[in-house]
Amino acid sequence: MLWFHGLVVAVLLGMVMAGCWDYRELEDRALIVGLGIDELPPARYQGKEMRMYQLIVQVVEPTGQSGGPTQGGMIGRGQGTKGYTNFTIETPSIAEGIDRIITRSDRIPNLAHLQLIGMGEKVAKKGFNELYDFFTRFPQMRRKTEMVVFSGSLPPFFTTQSITEPTPALHIAQLTDSVTETLMIPDTNLGVVSKNIRGKTPYLMLLVALDDKKEIVINRAAVFEGFKMVGTLSRSQLTDLSILHDEIQRGILHFPCYGGKQAALQVLRGKTRLKPDMRGNTPHVTFDIQMETELVEYQCLGAAMDKPENIKRLERSYSAILSRRLQRTMEELVKKYHSDLFRLTTRLKKDPAMYREIRQRPKEFFQRLTFDMRVSLKIRNLGNTLETPSRSLRP
């Protein structure tokens, strides 16, 4: 039976040495790193009236270094050393749009490295239900892919590069990632979106805009319920929501003192605990927030930090300000949305009575909900100086 062994080994070796069956050179793959989608007016497509989408597919060029100018349907192509190629397609479905890339390119599209999905405000407001299925069904899709809403026309976002990142989609993805990690803004990726859609809770997507200098800025977020954008949040509401969510990262908190001047505290770490309590028929939640901070700037001049009681006084004052601010933000958001922007559906699982209420009757729950904040802010580090300059300009 030696021949049989030989045969088996030869077959196995043959399979291994030939490499994967579907091996493709990197140059033969169109690695899609960004998808932009916006709503177009409905059109007759294959004899039927259908929603149409503008799809911008950004493909990274492995040998490229910098992007290039717009050229009709294909942006940034044909310059020799581009960092990316944009394909702009009008289509009723993402799958069909990506499929059409094959007819316009000699490469096979690959979505396994997709970093960014950006929706225009039009499609976000009308609902992205037709698109969502592709995002969650297609095996190559990644749960960490950032999802954002673009404020304004899509094409400029897919041609705006940064100094360090020649591929615009990667630039926005990295910006989104660093914004959520360094500022106090909740995560907004496909995994989070998918979890909230399945759990029937509202969620956020960062709102990406271009400023007057045509630079990309992220300082607002879109609120979604189901597949529709239903409102927006300001930067300070986002920060407050992040604290209420217990997603406290290394952001900076600003506190006013006089004449518009501010003190800035960098958050070192923090924790928000919920203390639920059914008061008769009224659900009540206490947000217990513990925060450790570092003083990074103090424009409220003339203070001496060398006495412990001064620091204690500042801590008490800032805790009260933050508490009032969080209370106000939460009141505004509850009044406006009557829904769970605060991830209570998940976080109240430990309280069976309240969990049942919020799962079965979420709108009623938020109409009846009362809440209060208990903030304990500690200043752990003062930086390199104990004294602040005098208010007077003269020494």
Next chain:
Amino acid sequence: MKESSNPPVISPLQLVFLIFGTIVGVGFITLPRGVMEKAREDAWISVLLAGIVSILALWLSVRAARLFPQDTLVEYNPKAFGRILGFLFNLAYAGYFFFFTVTGVRTMAEVVRAEMLPFTPLEVIILTMLFAVVYVSWDGLMPIIRLKESGLPLTFLLIVFFLLFAFLEADWSELRVPFVEGIAPVFQALPTTIYSYLGFEILFLYYPFVMRKEKALLGGSIAIALTALFYAFIVLGTLVTIGVDVAIAQTYPVITMAKLIEVVRQFVERGELLLIILWLPLAYTTHIVTLFSTAFTLQRMFPPITLRWWLSGLVPAVFTVSLIPQNLIEMAAWTDKVGVVGLFFSTGYPLLLLLAVWIRRKLHLLPEQDRIGETG
């Protein structure tokens, strides 16, 4: 090279690896979906409970196998049930392992194609796996056991270590106080969960080769307990990372969990590929035992045909049958049917065997001394 003529000898530790490696295979990739559909956040409790039920079933199986310590099921079925019924039981047992292999190999191939090699034909993935399975099975049971003994601990530890990265994304508030919705959902999830523990019924074939038979129950129980802990770890991980509502909507929830793993953004991006690479050896060690058990049973039923011929003949048979289901949903229906048969062989069959032997002894059709040589 000739087939080994020495009977295999299985030490207690080898028995642990043999049973553990057979149970943990393809099923855990989809396990969280089935169990969470019913038990939701209490799924991990259902998994542990199913482990306890499986240990009870194992106890029953060992008690039944002890009646004929020197025989495999193929020999004692005719003694206990008569020639015709005994033959049919043997055939059903071989058929069970045949379809266990078919469903396992096809599911494995579907996962590999969907997540790893989208353009590779299923046929190539299945055939490659079957060749590798036959190669290890060629010289009998001992190489299979040694392969498990040498490869399983490292593979298992690596897969646990790898999945721990997903726990970095855990949202522990997804956990809930147990039994909020009563204990009924936890028990309703048990039948589908118990399917994932099938595999220990191989003891009916290999019990005669166990070196210290008094430790067979302990060895099997350790294997099932390890499986239960591993499954609880997997279900808990899925729960706290992707959440219940997402998990029950996923085709492969554990792969979805692995998609959260990113070791330094844009450096190790596709964590699920690493999971599949680590999972394939686990699937492989199950396929080896099930295919070998099919061939072993058939060889004992029809001794003139050698084990190697049976193995060679089973490759095209498994290959052909595994391609019959049109899609994964049809395959899942097959898997459920195999699960029902497996449930019969792990609980109903030992009870029937004990009953049949008791009746036959009462009728003096079987001697009382069949336990001789039990300490083997």
